[in-house]
Structures are given as structure tokens and as C-alpha cells.
Amino acid sequence: MFVFTDFRLLAAGQTLSWIGNGFQTVALAVAVVQAGGGAGDLGLVMASSVTFTLFCSLFGGVWADRLQPRNVMIVSDLIRLAAAAAMAAMFFGDAYHLPLLCALAAISSGAGSFFSPAMTALRPLLIPADRRQSANATLSMLQTGSSVIGPALGGLTVAAFGAPAGFTVNATSFLASMAACLLLRTRATRGPRSSMLRELGAGWREISSRDWLIGGLFGATLYHVANGVILVLVQVVAIERLGGAASAGFIAAAEGFGGMIGAAVALRFKPRRLLRAGWLTLLLMPFWALAYVWPAELIAVLAGAVIGYAGLIFFDVAWETALQDQVPHSALGRVASWDYLTSFLAMPIGNALAGPLSARFGTDPVLTVCAAVLFIAGLSQLLIPGSRNLTRATETTAAPVTPPELAATTTG
Known part of the structure; x- marks a missing residue:
């Protein structure tokens, strides 16, 4: 059945793209610093990227549900390829220009905000419902492995050949992803369109009509604010108390x-109530944060990182599978875009709060309170009947697609 071939194509293309992103992460920091830009310039580039991610997220979900997801992904990859190639050309020619770099980073991130909901909308069409959890777990494993391999290879490449080489590799990875998308044969059923605001509202109604989904989004928002604080402070603790850059590298690997x-x-492990299992495993993450406070030893932090992130990724698989099982395909892109928006909006808020809070109350108390917030945010979801009782789809074929005449207006 060709959907399995399409899934393999998607997985291969995305793995190369995820690895390429690691090259650009390293190349961007090195290029800006070596050009004399410093932390201020790098911060502006990153802020431009986050701002356009926020601005484009919801619109990306609407277009993922309006058009063929494959086509949205192809155009997104083409735009990101051009942006990465332009960055490579800028630094290869020693023509560093901060406003242009900010614009290129914004364009690339904005295009990515269209790609992610489209990929979410495409995935359930590529695999039978009873194999979605395995497919999501496979993609999570590939993405996690790429997040380790990409920066490591990127660091070696940039050190040997310079920052332009890192941008070039990333551009090539988008080309590979685009080629894989061009070969996809799966098509989604699409119905008539309505106004942008009306379609956004329909996506929100899909969320608000499900207690587990609306509760999960609000819980995730609280979770991401606290986690945004933690992710800043643990870097400081690792550098100042646990052995410096080498320790930070070991922790990232863990x-x-x-x-x-x-x-x-x-x-x-495929429990019938997968979402409940996911929220339970997410309760492991606070122990990772607390390991920086007590016993505050590197070995404990490494163990906490392994255990906590195992729980986090298992939850990610459970959440993605629940979305694909329970949300009508005609609205899946928009629901995914609301999901992404809460993450991108909440995390920078936490990042910004980390400095003032630690200066006022101290690093260890803030980490302790934020770990408690993570625990409460996860535990509270188990009070929601839908989160406790939602069951996995067991059909051996892909979930039915909403008929075209209902596709633009279905609200669950």
C-alpha cells in the first residue's frame, strides 16, 4: 500500500531536514559572533524568528486545511531553502547585514510555521489508525536523534569549513525534504473555503468542544511558561556549579x-488509554529540574535528564496520536496551529522571566517552584474525564476524512 512508502519518504526527508537545522543553529551563532555582532545582534535575529513564528502559526493551520498539505510543505521547504542559501551567500561574501539577516530568519521561521501544521495534517493519512502511535514514536525517535547528531556534526563542519558551510548544508537538507514531499502520492479531501477568521474560529471550536483538548492546551501553556524559566536557569547552574561547558554538553546528550x-x-507500550499514560509520564519531568537543586550533582542531573526526557517524549507521542485519532482531518491543521501557538507564546515569556525571578528570589527557590508548577500542570489534566478516559483508535484503516461538503464547517 503506497501510504507506507509515503510515510518512509516523509520520515527520510524530515530526518535530513532536522539534521540540517542543527547545522544552521551552530552556523548562525558562530557567523554572527565572528562578524562582530555579539549577543545583542544574535538576540535580535532570534527574536525576529520567534516573532514571525507566532505571527504565522495560525495562518499556517488554516492553509494546511485549505490546500493539499503536501503542496504547503513543498512551498515552505522552497522558501526555507532560499533563505538558508541567502544566509550562506551573505557570510561567504563577508557582507554581514543585521537587518537582512533578521529578515531572512523571520522568513524562514514563518515558512516553518506553515510546514508544521501541514505535516500534522498529512501524517494520519499515511498510516492506518492502529499504527499511528508507532509511526509517531518513530518520527519522535528520528527527531530526537537528529537534535543530537545535527549540532554535533554542525559544530565539526563549521569549525573545519566556516559558517557558510553550515548554512549550505541546511539549504541542501531543505532540498532533500522538498524532493521527498514531491514524491508523496497521498492526497487529502478538501472542501469549500470560508473566510480566514471563520475558519480560525472553527478550529478553536474543535478545541473547546473537547475537555481533554482545551484542558491540555491551557495546562501546556502553564507548563511551558514554567519550563521556559527552567531551561534558562539550568544552563546557568550547569556552567557555574556542575563543571562548565563540558557538563552542559553531557547533559544535552543525556x-x-x-x-x-x-x-x-x-x-x-500501547495502553488503551494512551493519553492518560502520557500525562502520567510527563510527571517525571519535574524530577529532572529538581535534580539541579538537590542533590545538585552532575550524575543526578544526568539521571534526571534521561528519566525526565523519556517521559516528555512519550507524552509527545501520546498527544500527537490523540490529536490524529480524535480531531476531524478537515480541522487538524488548525488545531495543530493553536497547539504550536501556545508553546511558542508561553516559552519566551518564561525565558524572559527567568532573570528577574532568579535575581529577586534566588535560583534554587525559583527552580523548585517551577518544578512544582510542572507537576501541577500535568497532574491537573488527570482530573479531566476526557484525559483520563480517552481511548486509542483501533481501526486497521486510516480514520475517515470529513466529506467535502462538510469540510469547511465541521466543528465536531
Whole structure:
């Protein structure tokens, strides 16, 4: 059945793209610093990227539900390829220009905000419903592994050949992703369109009509604010108390290893109430944060990173599978875009709060309180009947697509 071939194509293309992103992460920081830009310039580039991600997220979901997801992904890859190639040309020619770099980063991130909902909308069409959890776990494992391999290879490449080489590799990875998307044969059923605001509202009604989904989004928002604080402070603790840059590298590797374990568990462990299991495993993350406070030893932090990130990735698989099982395909892109928006909006808020809070109350108390917030945000979801009782789809074929005449107006 060709959908399995399409899934393999998607997985291969995305793995190369995820690895390429790691090259650009390293190349961008090195290029800006070596050009004399410093932290201020790098911060502006990153802020431009986040701003356009926020601005484009909801619109990306609407277009993912309006058009063929494959076509949205192809155009997104083409735009990101051009942006990465332009960055490579800028630094290869020693023509550093901060406003242009900010614009290119914004364009690339905005295009990515269209790609992600489209990929979410496409995935359930590529695999039978009873194999979605395994497919999501496979993609999570590939993405987590790429997040470790990409920066490592990127660092070696940039060190040997310079920052332009890192941007060039990333551009090439988008070309590979685009080629894979061009070969996809799966098509989605699409119905008549309505206004942008009306379609956004229909997507929100899909969320608000499901207690587990609306509760999960609000819980995730609280979770991401606290986690945004934690992710800043643990870097400071790692550098100042646990051995410096080498320790930070070991911790990042442990987080990646934990993510791989979580994805591997999700491949094998398939409880009927998968979402409930996901929220329970997410309760492991606070222990990772608390390890920086007590016993505040590197070995404990490494163990906490493995355990915590295993729980986090298992939850990610459970959440993605629940969305694909329960949300009508005609609205899946828009629901996914609301989901992405809460993450991108909440995380920078937490990042910005980390400095003032730690200066006022101290690093250890803030980490302790934020770990408690993570625990409460996860535990509270188990009070919601839908989160406790939602069951996995067991059909051996893909979930039915909403008929075309209902596709633009279905609200669940």
C-alpha cells in the first residue's frame, strides 16, 4: 500500500531536514559572533524568528486545511531553502547585514510555521489508525536523534569549513525534504473555503468542544511558561556549579538519550488509554529540574535528564496520536496551529522571566517552584474525564476524512 512508502519518504526527508537545522543553529551563532555582532545582534535575529513564528502559526493551520498539505510543505521547504542559501551567500561574501539577516530568519521561521501544521495534517493519512502511535514514536525517535547528531556534526563542519558551510548544508537538507514531499502520492479531501477568521474560529471550536483538548492546551501553556524559566536557569547552574561547558554538553546528550528511550517505549507500550499514560509520564519531568537543586550533582542531573526526557517524549507521542485519532482531518491543521501557538507564546515569556525571578528570589527557590508548577500542570489534566478516559483508535484503516461538503464547517 503506497501510504507506507509515503510515510518512509516523509520520515527520510524530515530526518535530513532536522539534521540540517542543527547545522544552521551552530552556523548562525558562530557567523554572527565572528562578524562582530555579539549577543545583542544574535538576540535580535532570534527574536525576529520567534516573532514571525507566532505571527504565522495560525495562518499556517488554516492553509494546511485549505490546500493539499503536501503542496504547503513543498512551498515552505522552497522558501526555507532560499533563505538558508541567502544566509550562506551573505557570510561567504563577508557582507554581514543585521537587518537582512533578521529578515531572512523571520522568513524562514514563518515558512516553518506553515510546514508544521501541514505535516500534522498529512501524517494520519499515511498510516492506518492502529499504527499511528508507532509511526509517531518513530518520527519522535528520528527527531530526537537528529537534535543530537545535527549540532554535533554542525559544530565539526563549521569549525573545519566556516559558517557558510553550515548554512549550505541546511539549504541542501531543505532540498532533500522538498524532493521527498514531491514524491508523496497521498492526497487529502478538501472542501469549500470560508473566510480566514471563520475558519480560525472553527478550529478553536474543535478545541473547546473537547475537555481533554482545551484542558491540555491551557495546562501546556502553564507548563511551558514554567519550563521556559527552567531551561534558562539550568544552563546557568550547569556552567557555574556542575563543571562548565563540558557538563552542559553531557547533559544535552543525556536529554537526547532520554528522548530516544521515551520514543522506543512508545513503540512497544500501547495502553488503551494512551493519553492518560502520557500525562502520567510527563510527571517525571519535574524530577529532572529538581535534580539541579538537590542533590545538585552532575550524575543526578544526568539521571534526571534521561528519566525526565523519556517521559516528555512519550507524552509527545501520546498527544500527537490523540490529536490524529480524535480531531476531524478537515480541522487538524488548525488545531495543530493553536497547539504550536501556545508553546511558542508561553516559552519566551518564561525565558524572559527567568532573570528577574532568579535575581529577586534566588535560583534554587525559583527552580523548585517551577518544578512544582510542572507537576501541577500535568497532574491537573488527570482530573479531566476526557484525559483520563480517552481511548486509542483501533481501526486497521486510516480514520475517515470529513466529506467535502462538510469540510469547511465541521466543528465536531
